Amino acid sequence: MNITLQIWRQDGPDRPGGFKVYEVDGISAEMSFLEMLDALNERLANQGDEPVAFDHDCREGICGACGVMIDGQAHGPQLGTATCQLHMRKFENGATITVEPWRAAGFPLIKDLVVDRSAFDRIIEAGGYITVDTGSAPDANLTPVPKPVADTAFDAAACIGCGACVAACPNGAANLFTAAKISHLNLLPQGQAERWTRTENMVEVMEEYFGSCTNHGECEKACPKSISIDFIAMMNSDYLRAKLKNRRLVAQ
Amino acid sequence: MTLQLDARIPAGPIEDKWENHKFSVRLVNPANKRKFKILIVGSGLAGASAAASLAELGYDVEVFTFHDSARRAHSIAAQGGINAAKNYKNDGDSVFRLFYDTVKGGDYRSREANVYRLAHESLNIIDQATAQGVPFAREYGGLLDNRSFGGAQVARTFYARGQTGQQLLLGAYQALARQVADGSVKLHTRVEMLDVVIKEGRAVGIVTRDLVSGQVSNHSGHAIVLATGGYSNVFFLSTNAMACNVSAIWRAHRKGAGFANPCFTQIHPTCIPASDEFQSKLTLMSESLRNDGRIWVPARPGDDRPSGQIPKEERDYFLERMYPAFGNLVPRDVASRAVKRIVDEGKGVGPLHNGVYLDFHDAIERERRNVIEERYDNLFEMYERITDEDPYEVPMRIYPAPHYTMGGLWVDYNLMTTVPGLYAIGEANFSDHGANRLGASALMQGLADGYFVLPMTIGDYLAEFLNQAPVPTDDPVFDEARAGVEDRVERFLATRGSRTVDWFHKELGKIMLEYCGMSRSEPGLNKALSEIPALYEEFRADLRVLGTAGGLNQTLERAGRVEDFFELSQAMCLDALRREESCGGHFREEFQSDDGEALRRDDEFSHVSVWEWTGDPGQPQLNIEPLTFEAVKPSTRSYK
Structure with missing residues (x-):
């Protein structure tokens, strides 16, 4: 699959933030959403750009560490599913996906997609x-x-x-x-x-x-x-x- | 041998040792407890339960976790349940039987006295957790329900759907939160321990890095407790959470703590097989599924028909065939090896032929679908989300994956390491599971250590330091440790090589899984021992970590953890090479019976191998703690 990612990048709470666009190709439909972000981060690091920071840990939908807004929906389009359990097969080839941190006054931003809960x-x-x-x-x-x-x-x-x-x-x-x-x-x-x-x-x-x-x-x-x-x-x-x-x- | 390995096992018959010990240890009187500061690293089941219990007793406690909240530790992912010898089922269970099953399940490589204490405290854990509001499964009469688990012939496992670890961890986390609100515990989140500080042979503090600000700080206490879990992530692909690592206990090892049985790792039989090279972790499907699921493969290798079209007589229910008495409920090590053997014979199923079927068809027919839903629905849903296949309709596919590490820091009966003042609890220590852990025993051990053992035993050490202030954090020993931490962080950033941390981690994992995984041999281990140092050299010369040390930098965090895995992996291979026998999770190809079962050699290896840091990860010094068995006579484990 080839997808276009529009990801919120922000260095810190007091720094300006904005969307950056990344074209990612060769994504397997079997990947989880976070594995897709891993793949993006590997590529960013290889080309000398700092990887996107995001919280995650168990990748089994139970620790509660992960979570991003995907196309405006918390944890993305699949009902009853945490971001780590969402798989790329739920997206169309060629899709543009917007990824943002949790947006709430109670959760101040730390960096990129990481917030303070x-x-x-x-x-x-x-x-x-x-x-x-x-x-x-x-x-x-x-x-x-x-x-x-x-x-x-x-x-x-x-x-x-x-x-x-x-x-x-x-x-x-x-x-x-x-x-x-x-x-x-x-x-x-x-x-x-x-x-x-x-x-x-x-x-x-x-x-x-x-x-x-x-x-x-x-x-x-x-x-x-x-x-x-x-x-x-x-x-x-x-x-x-x-x-x-x-x-x-x-x-x- | 230069380590002092006095296990301090109390005198008396096995049933009385713990009671005798509780009476003989020195106590700290309630008014004096607040004068002692205890630093606890890790907030999983062991760390959170210890912190809450010690604070309730009156100690001054600080807790450090690298997570954003104490509720995230990987204990949360434990699915199946927790053992306790309550005998609520009237099926003949007792403390002695749980003790016996655990020693036997561990293939006679654990310390009897510790295991008996564990079985004894199991009773209190269930009471404590229920009083905290842990919603264990219940019968219609309102009393607690049990199920059976691998390696046992009684039903003694308490469970909360497939989320037992989550509910027990939240119970401990809430008990901890109560102490935090009370001001009895100071909790540091997103703070990672990077070194232990030693003065005159005693542990006196830790050096930490704040993961958000990058600030490196010193913390001082009368005693340090490491509750930092296991090291299965050395294999890269494991069922552990992404951040699980060996660093805290490895740093302690480098400061003098003996590392016991590093090669005792557990490969869990029921995990979802890998689907592609991008896989970041493997997902466990609870062992409890083996209660109702039947494991099979097509009898004929290369039979690619869909599972539903293979008639019963053309299937091989191989665990039931090989082990009629325990069937699908043989212990994890036995099941894992059997699955590997079958897949190696070319009978694997699925697109990559890398799994076997775990089939619920018969159970659904026998029990009705809603009963199965009640027991496992969240696991079935998780399986479907990951594989896009519905296990109510087609059998699950499973394959073994690294899951738990029985090895860890050597501790005595008081859970103190070879460094006075430094304790290790939960999966971070080695003591209770021998060469193989039975299902539903990890939660039991973490909570027994934290709620009931450490709060009793730690006073014995502290009593000596009454009215002595902790070593001040501006003492030269702290400066030295802190400089080491800062230099290391700088070194990672300054390397500016071409390969990422994950690349090195994956390569290391491949070597470890191939040569030090489910089956090990002398040539393989020697190969690993030549490849790992070469890869480590490359890591030191060609690592690329971008960004700075002055803020959140997740790659930098991982770099330190992977470097520690490089050193640990060598100790694991050396330990596996030296242990010329097969026992529990450690299977040496040279030592097996004619029908491929593990061949233990009690005459030469009935001991704990305790490795001592010498400065060279390839040349650690071996120390031995002999194991004696008085209550249980070692025999060849048979589940047939």
Whole structure:
């Protein structure tokens, strides 16, 4: 395959950026999108140009490190697929493909296609855990969890933290990411003790960094794990209840 | 032999050793723990669980990861599950049986006392993870489900769909995040460790490079913990993530830490075969698939009919034929070699004839499709995305690929390396898996080390340094290490040769896979040992790294990692050459039985080979830790 790439190049956050056009030929349809970028980088290095920087690691769609806008779509055209699992057979021979970094105020650019997603860690630090010191856990089968509950919690827990939901959102909102973690923990019996403080704290840290959700639903479509926006509804409902419950708890 | 290899195995019967040891180690009282600074490199299962647990105890912890977040470490990609001797299935499991299976699975090349402790702590891991909210698979009654895995005849594997590693890592990452929010852990992201600092024989700090700013910094602590994973990427094509590397433990090795059994590498039988020369990595398909999938090839070599048109009687279900007792569930090393043998006989399937079928047709008929979907759907989807073939309709094609390294830094029972104050945990150490790791045991070991072993044992070393400040970072030992790091970075940039880092890495990988991969021989290893230094010379003279050191430069990062692989690969070949026996993942063609099975030589090689750095990667010094077996009597492994 022969393709034309239009790639965003930018040396650093304070440097000017712009699209550069690269013609790449001899691409195999069996290559993944990132292997195609590897091939481009080999050629750039051989001709003395600095390779394109991009985040990636496991190349199995699970670590969440990779992710770029491909023709305006987070992770590209294939539903439920991270950039590393997208293959060139999904593109036409002769296509022009535009590649950009995640574009969101909450994800400042570092270089080329690499952005800083550490705001996600701040959200988790605000309450995305269950407080249980090592060694203090009771026997695992002490608390049965109904299978549908465990399965739904898992559907939420499948989030890989890639940031596609934020990049796809017209408002740059991180509601799907935050809702996924809140729902995972709030659904389980083990997560009940901290349910209301967790919800309030995580939502509030989320709002410090990211825009507001207006129910476009782009996040669900972009999510490589196809996490449902139903979890955002659950989060919103828990947030409202948390506001009341937490006040009552404080009053006591 | 100049290394002190005192394994410090506690006295008493095997069941009591760990309890005895916990009682005999020195403790640090809770109020004093905050006076000790511990530096942890790596944030995978072992690193994150250790950091969280040590911080909960009150230690002052700093964590370093080269990822952008602690959640990205490659533990996340583990699919199948985690073993624990809970015996929830009432099928005869026990701590002793898990211990026995692990020692046997490791082909009697692991340290008994460590393995027993691992089996014992497996019980606590499941409790801990469940309390953290890890969504393990459950039965309809709400209790935890189990499945069986290679090398075991009981169902003791806990799993979370095909994403067990992800869910366990997120549990540990969240426990770590709680400590970060609390201020008990300082987390450095996008920071890579480039050297260990030693003063008067003890590890006192590390030198790091900030991957975004390029800033090289010194960090000082009372103890250093390396939780930096394995080195399968020495083969270039492996199931490891792209950034996995040996550098942290190799740099420690160069500073005096003994490197144990470098040739013990695991080739995983069920990976998607390579499709072309541009392939950047190989993708694992969980071993759990062998529970329901049947492995076969056409009985006649060169039979190119589509799989569906080959009648049952013209198929060779070769694992079931060769190993009737364990069938498709033989351990990984046995399965990998059988697959290689069959493909070498010309019976390989697929366009490049480089795989065998893993077929779910019978399981789907027996169990109904929705049951199979529930168990493996994400794996089936991943397979389809990569190959464009639907495994519900046509069989998967699989072939072995480098996956895990049992070798690593030598550690004693306390998980301390031969350098006092320097610890290695998880895949980075060597201790628990011998010559072959059983499936679903890596997660178990990483978490046992991090949650339950290191937090107990590290106090024994620290207690001696109460009220002593760590060595200041402006001490000359730090300047020296830092200068070494800076010079090396400069050297890569100044070489201005003509070949890229990836080119050298691929060439090295080809040599290693050919001569030090699934099957090894004296002439082959000697060939590798002559080719690698020549290629390394070329690397030093003709490497091209563009850009600068003063910012994000991904090629520069890789250059250092590949250079360390060049040195490691020589130790691997030397170790493989010297170990004149076949055991576990190490198969020497000269040592096999008439029917091609591994021939172990306990009289001469029942020991750990511990290599010591001498300054010349081609001439390391050998040290020996003899292995003794009291609880399990070594026998020829048979899965027939």
